[in-house]
Amino acid sequence: xTNILTILxxxxxAGFLGAITGLGGGSIMVPFxxxxxxxxxxxxxxxxxxxxxxxxxxxxxxxxxxxxNIKAAMYLEIFTIxxxxxxxxxxxxxxxxxxxxxxxxxxxxxxxxxRREIGKEIQENVAQDGISQWLELEGSxxxxxxxxxxxxxxxxxxxxxxxxxxxxxAAGMLGIGAGAFKVAIHELILKxxxxxxxxxSNFIIGMTALAGSSVFxxxxxxxxxxxxxxxxxxxxxxxxxxxxxxxxxxxxxxxxFTIVLAYLIVQMIYKGVVSIA
Amino acid sequence: xxxxxxALESIIGYSLLICVMLALFLEIVGLMLYISAGNSxxxxxxxxxxxxxxxFFTYTLRTIxxxxxxxxxxxxxxxxxxxxxxxxxxxxVFSVAYFILAKNxxxxxxxxxxxxVITISLMVQ
Numbered sequence: 568x569t570n571i572l573t574i575l576x577x578x579x580x581a582g583f584l585g586a587i588t589g590l591g592g593g594s595i596m597v598p599f600x601x602x603x604x605x606x607x608x609x610x611x612x613x614x615x616x617x618x619x620x621x622x623x624x625x626x627x628x629x630x631x632x633x634x635x636n637i638k639a640a641m642y643l644e645i646f647t648i649x650x651x652x653x654x655x656x657x658x659x660x661x662x663x664x665x666x667x668x669x670x671x672x673x674x675x676x677x678x679x680x681x682r683r684e685i686g687k688e689i690q691e692n693v694a695q696d697g698i699s700q701w702l703e704l705e706g707s708x709x710x711x712x713x714x715x716x717x718x719x720x721x722x723x724x725x726x727x728x729x730x731x732x733x734x735x736x737a738a739g740m741l742g743i744g745a746g747a748f749k750v751a752i753h754e755l756i757l758k759x760x761x762x763x764x765x766x767x768s769n770f771i772i773g774m775t776a777l778a779g780s781s782v783f784x785x786x787x788x789x790x791x792x793x794x795x796x797x798x799x800x801x802x803x804x805x806x807x808x809x810x811x812x813x814x815x816x817x818x819x820x821x822x823x824f825t826i827v828l829a830y831l832i833v834q835m836i837y838k839g840v841v842s843i844a
Numbered sequence: 845x846x847x848x849x850x851a852l853e854s855i856i857g858y859s860l861l862i863c864v865m866l867a868l869f870l871e872i873v874g875l876m877l878y879i880s881a882g883n884s885x886x887x888x889x890x891x892x893x894x895x896x897x898x899x900f901f902t903y904t905l906r907t908i909x910x911x912x913x914x915x916x917x918x919x920x921x922x923x924x925x926x927x928x929x930x931x932x933x934x935x936x937v938f939s940v941a942y943f944i945l946a947k948n949x950x951x952x953x954x955x956x957x958x959x960x961v962i963t964i965s966l967m968v969q
Contacts, residue, residue, distance in 0.1 A: 623931040631857030773932035787896035
């Protein structure tokens with residue numbers, strides 16, 4: 568079985584990557600822990616700590632830098648939590664093995680969509696629909712990469728909300744943070760700038776993960792020699808990631824995200840094939 | 845409206861930073877005490893090192909009281925984890941309080957819904 572120092576290093580990497588791409592890091596830490604001999608139930612329960620640490624570590628900086636759009640996060644959280652609760656109930660009734668292919672297909676379409684958008688630095692002049700306007704879904708932040716204040720508006724609030732139900736379903740059915748789903752919906756449907764998308768996803772995933780935490784607390788699978796180094800590593804990694812994100816161009820953020828997305832698509836298909844075999 | 849948003853962002857951002865740093869400090873101290881007590885660096889899945897409570901709130905309250913009574917490495921690491929887990933909840937609480945004070949009833953309703961759902965899910969046994 569692995570040791571505390573290895574966990575510290577791996578979770579620092581997961582936190583760093585999570586803070587930049589808007590992912591919780593569970594999709595990196597769970598396979599890593601299982602590969603190093605940690606039983607899968609412990610790996611899943613303790614990865615919840617990774618998700619919360621990435622979320623809170625990065626949000627503490629992104630919120631102050633106005634990269635996170637709190638209003639959008641709170642509005643979208645309604646749909647994510649609802650989806651996660653429905654997903655958890657469906658998971659009890661239906662086998663999850665075929666769902667991997669459905670979610671792999673969803674992520675593949677997001678991969679194609681994000682790839683098409685890679686060349687665009689900032690999506691300005693977005694025509695806002697009535698609901699998005701009523702929900703005050705807009706904001707501004709200082710972009711260090713292009714050295715100017717970026718003002719942005721979001722659109723398609725209703726479709727974005729419905730998309731977040733799918734992200735919530737994925738989280739509830741498969742026991743994942745579903746950050747990749749959220750970032751894709753933010754960018755492709757709501758037209759959030761990449762950096763706002765990553766940081767707002769980071770803000771949301773912590774609350775969604777917390778909503779499901781009682782199950783893990785009651786299960787007894789949260790282990791302190793695993794959770795403490797994971798929390799330390801992820802927090803430090805995510806705080807380091809927050810120092811980098813705003814200096815990167817949106818193109819680089821999207822490119823990093825598509826690489827992680829490709830990894831997740833392969834992981835979903837692999838899990839689906841293994842669960843059927 | 846813009847200055848209101850900046851105030852909300854400052855309140856949430858600094859509150860999160862304080863909690864995250866406190867959690868980090870407790871986890872580092874707890875882990876150092878664990879190692880200095882002669883335990884190996886290997887991961888131990890011993891039940892004595894596991895967290896198990898009825899739900900999030902009982903876990904948080906019992907952990908705080910245990911850490912005050914006996915600041916052992918188990919209790920300090922456990923308290924660090926509890927504080928870290930409390931941070932997303934804090935975000936929802938501060939957001940509700942802020943939108944009430946700002947008289948933004950639309951977002952008071954939205955954030956209240958999120959807070960109520962999270963609270964109920966955390967009370968589930």
